[in-house]
Amino acid sequence: MTLDEAVIDNFLDFFWCRLESGLWRTIDCFSLQTSGALDLLKNSRKTLDLGCGDGCFWFLAGGGKFHPKFDFLFQATENLAEFYRGKDVFDDSLGKEIPIIKRSKVQFYRGFDIKSTLLSKADMLGVYRKLIQGDANNNEFVEAEIYDYIFSNIIYWLDDLPKIFAGIHKSLSDGGKFVFFMPVDRFLECRPFGGELFLDSSYDDFVRAIDRGRFVSDIKNVLSEEEIRAMLGAAGLKVRHCSPHLTMSTIKLWDVGMRPFFPLLSNMAKRINTHDYLEVKNTWLKDWGPLLKDLIVADRSNISGENCCFKLYICEKY
Numbered sequence: 001m002t003l004d005e006a007v008i009d010n011f012l013d014f015f016w017c018r019l020e021s022g023l024w025r026t027i028d029c030f031s032l033q034t035s036g037a038l039d040l041l042k043n044s045r046k047t048l049d050l051g052c053g054d055g056c057f058w059f060l061a062g063g064g065k066f067h068p069k070f071d072f073l074f075q076a077t078e079n080l081a082e083f084y085r086g087k088d089v090f091d092d093s094l095g096k097e098i099p100i101i102k103r104s105k106v107q108f109y110r111g112f113d114i115k116s117t118l119l120s121k122a123d124m125l126g127v128y129r130k131l132i133q134g135d136a137n138n139n140e141f142v143e144a145e146i147y148d149y150i151f152s153n154i155i156y157w158l159d160d161l162p163k164i165f166a167g168i169h170k171s172l173s174d175g176g177k178f179v180f181f182m183p184v185d186r187f188l189e190c191r192p193f194g195g196e197l198f199l200d201s202s203y204d205d206f207v208r209a210i211d212r213g214r215f216v217s218d219i220k221n222v223l224s225e226e227e228i229r230a231m232l233g234a235a236g237l238k239v240r241h242c243s244p245h246l247t248m249s250t251i252k253l254w255d256v257g258m259r260p261f262f263p264l265l266s267n268m269a270k271r272i273n274t275h276d277y278l279e280v281k282n283t284w285l286k287d288w289g290p291l292l293k294d295l296i297v298a299d300r301s302n303i304s305g306e307n308c309c310f311k312l313y314i315c316e317k318y
């Protein structure tokens with residue numbers, strides 16, 4: 001593995017009760033590192049994370065650490081009952097300080113997101129010099145600043161890609177970079193709940209409970225590389241790098257994962273006293289950590305153009 005073990009451990013520790021997310025996010029880091037996108041970020045000054053959310057991704061990717069007794073995921077409490085109806089249970093203010101014991105080495109000049117609750121958490125992580133709230137669908141990030149580097153892992157959630165790409169072009173300096181992940185057309189096929197279960201009405205209630213609206217509402221754009229290249233070119237963005245990201249096997253594992261049990265695990269974890277809690281978590285990580293690391297290695301060694309579900313693009317304004 002070329003990625004720092006400490007970064008992998010960081011993600012697994014954070015996502016110990018949502019290991020499928022730990023898997024996906026660690027592989028994101030691998031792709032960003034091997035493609036050179038991470039080095040480009042470190043060498044840029046005016047950087048924007050478009051759709052930064054609570055900022056935890058870059059906090060963890062940069063080696064940031066919370067106090068071991070602080071579990072970020074289990075701070076979500078208000079909306080747990082709404083979880084199965086598709087509510088984002090993390091769209092909730094924390095109402096207390098986040099105990100950070102190690103700062104992230106990654107720093108962004110700006111972070112942008114639509115949700116003020118998530119931005120209030122991002123503000124405590126020290127990853128962003130300034131946070132901006134706005135709707136990317138209306139290109140509200142445009143004209144606030146001119147950036148050298150824009151990163152986004154939410155492009156496929158947005159409505160009108162040609163409009164967004166034009167906004168990105170306008171927001172970049174000449175030679176500025178735009179780095180983003182985008183699902184390819186087979187992404188929906190390889191999701192069990194987007195596939196046969198979803199199409200068979202006898203599974204309706206079950207699928208609705210565990211898919212939580214993701215299939216119908218979250219993913220707005222799933223496009224082939226040719227389609228994306230054409231849109232980028234029309235917006236004045238040249239593709240400098242495009243690599244396959246996330247195998248079909250990883251996406252299938254992720255699609256079920258531990259997500260359906262999150263409210264139950266969260267309620268259980270909150271009832272464990274602090275001493276036992278750390279012991280439970282560490283046992284869990286001791287047993288599952290090595291298996292997850294094997295999955296990460298398998299994903300990286302099996303990835304090819306034929307079995308990938310996403311692509312990572314590095315573009316340049318010309």
Ligand SMILES: C[S@@+](CC[C@H](N)C(=O)[O-])C[C@H]1O[C@@H](n2cnc3c(N)ncnc32)[C@H](O)[C@@H]1O
Pocket residue numbers: 050051052053054055056057112113114115118134135136137153154157158
């Ligand atoms: C899956 S989260 C990713 C968050 C973060 N980048 C990360 O890696 O953890 C998707 C994010 O996109 C944001 N988002 C969705 N639609 C948006 C829009 N129209 N404008 C700005 N942010 C948006 C959500 O609020 C959420 O924080």
